[in-house]
Amino acid sequence: MSDLDTWLPLDGLYRWERELPDAVYLTQPCSDKVTDYTWAEVGEQVRRMAAHLRSLELLPGSRVALMSKNCAHWIMADLAIWMAGHVSVPIYPSLNGETVRYILEHSEAQVLFLGRLEEALEMASGIAHELPLVTLPGVSAPDGHPATQAWEHLIAATPPLPGSPQRQADELATLVYTSGSTGMPKGVMLSFAAVGTAGRHIFSTVATLGPQDRMLSYLPLAHAFERAVVMASSLCHGLRLYFNESLATFATDIKRARPTLFQSVPRLWIKFQLGVLQKLPQEQLDALLAEPSTAVAVRKQVLSQLGLDEVRVALTGSAPLPPSVLQWYHDLGLEMLEGYGMSEDFAYSHISQPGCLRVGSVGHPQLGVTRRIAENGEIQIKSPTSMQGYYKEPEKTADAMTADGWFRTGDMGEIDASGRLRITGRLKELFKTGKGKYVAPVPIENKLANHPQVEVVCVTGSGQPQPVGIVMLSAAALKLMDQQAARRDLEGELVALLDSVNATLDPHERLDFLVVVDGQWTIANGFLTPTMKIKRHIIEKRYDPQIDSWAQQRQRVVWERSGT
Template structure:
């Protein structure tokens, strides 16, 4: 496991890894003419699934990032045609663009017919993404505002869903069929259902053999008919596209006896340009609240009184806007910045 605490020792067969690689190659129409940049730890499930296994299978050109400081330069060197990233990368790119040109000014320029096309191409070329034909985000939710912003640039940013227990092979959005808020359709061979309790359950040839030396935990992770219990809650639409609505264990109850699912609220808050991470909490409190970590560029400016006043005002507006979309018992009472 790469992102949920101590590694759980997920055991995968060579067959499941090869099956996932072939499924991704078919879905993304990967050829030996494609290019990718490898930058995640090589043990990360997404890196092994899409980058390592697919590149070995097809033989496309693979570049490696040197270090964080050279990331954008490395992207320009690789000039990838396929680019998969975690949400933090997409928000860092966006913040970097806004640091060079304020969002309001860029939005204004992109509305001018003669300048619009030029500005979009210029931004994508600056990031090294001008030749990307498939761009995706995974591992955690990405703000719908951020996805919409990239789509305005002409980059159809798609979301995917998977976990170590199925080698990351589960759902992927398809070009032209994506829908904001959904993580895509089942990949070939994947059967997905929603339990009576609202939990996403998945069966596929890529499921793990179990947890290393932990038969009890392995047994608890599967239903009697062999479906993996993901621990995520979700909904499926008429096109079989999946929406993640939260974690089954993260739902909490306020002191008023009302249940709150934090993930959908967090997705609304994370779109703020000064926020990098957010956690909505409030168990046994009258109302939920939000703990946020500022983006690095914003955190550096908190010693400035004018910026702090501006930030406080924008957070008040954020609370008002977010609460207008929520039920009364879900309303955010306050936002607190944490280190």
């Protein structure tokens, strides 16, 4: 790990504002207006805000929080915090007030940069009345908050910080609070060396990057995946970043960006696919792709409609992508590279190599990463981007490491003959049926998610005779369920899916039945984490008490009813 050259994130800002001062770095849409910020303009605003933070005379290394949807000033605020000598604490823009309050208090945040939020009123309830706020452009402070200053006013009134202030490689750069799929989130401590290594090398085995490349930033920058893949990479390689204003403007924003590098999570890749199939049914698409005279034009047309026609590297991560979806994009000429990483290693662990993909694999170790499979099947990692520990949690930090210094991922896996890693489940997600047999739910969930109308799945059944699959349909499918014929057809497809999946499982793993839930699991209602993973304990608490009554119906597919 020591043979990797050290590169630090502030180095990127200083390099590109010097070498490409007039090149556009950040492109921000806002209503009908689109604003470009060059490297020189970004450097100027960052230096002025860093000077303001210095004027507050906070102790070096003070924690400064950043709570906003992705935007150009999110990047600028993060850089200003670092340049001023402090530690940034990004907060997801879609948490409840209780979690916001916990993170701000636990991190001992001294200042909060506040931007646009998903649930502004709910999140604002977690902000202490006395905490100083800096509102990002276009944002108003919560009603009655006395200690508020606007970014624009501070920039106009504060001279820029001179020189090129630098941070040490082993200094704490940021606290990344985990998604909190169980309990309150933990603050993962990451150094400047970790951020720099990911920025420099996360793409290095799959592509050569440069200022000609473009990315769209729309997954939460508060998460390690987006921060490493998008922000850190852009600083190292001089990439141009475009931002997504809202879900309603996504199609416009991605077509504006025409990204050459694109990253997403399985749930969104599936949504993109379903959007295409609503306009061009699969049978018709297959026929057009099978015909040499139309295949090339159709591939280009479909990818153009998605805004992905110039993508040369497509990444998917956070959870497994169903093999059928991987194949669907491959048939369109888009090779999906699956990656694997965690907040604790700043999303820098494994990535698939072009031309070497294997369905179900997350690829080979990235530069400087070593891994092993423990006797209990757990994947254990050593990475140059490994965390310094959990903030204020020495016992949890110790529990996360082996006696000889390997990080316990909690994931189970296998390594094939070519050195590719395959994730087989989570240690803590194993449950025992009433027959005393252990079941790993994740591989079964991945198989069920192959159906185009199945968006999210949770396999559960601790203490039951057999496991059960809890299924959430896509929003498009749910709209059709009031139509008796459509519902009957889908039920037939789900029965066939159940039979085909069960045929691949050991007897103790076979699902007794599927339950189709009425509504949608979302971040806002607490069923999904901000990275769109299921909160298994919340789903089980909601649905497990009903399994016995559902089982008595003796149906292969059970439809949840409101109020049950």
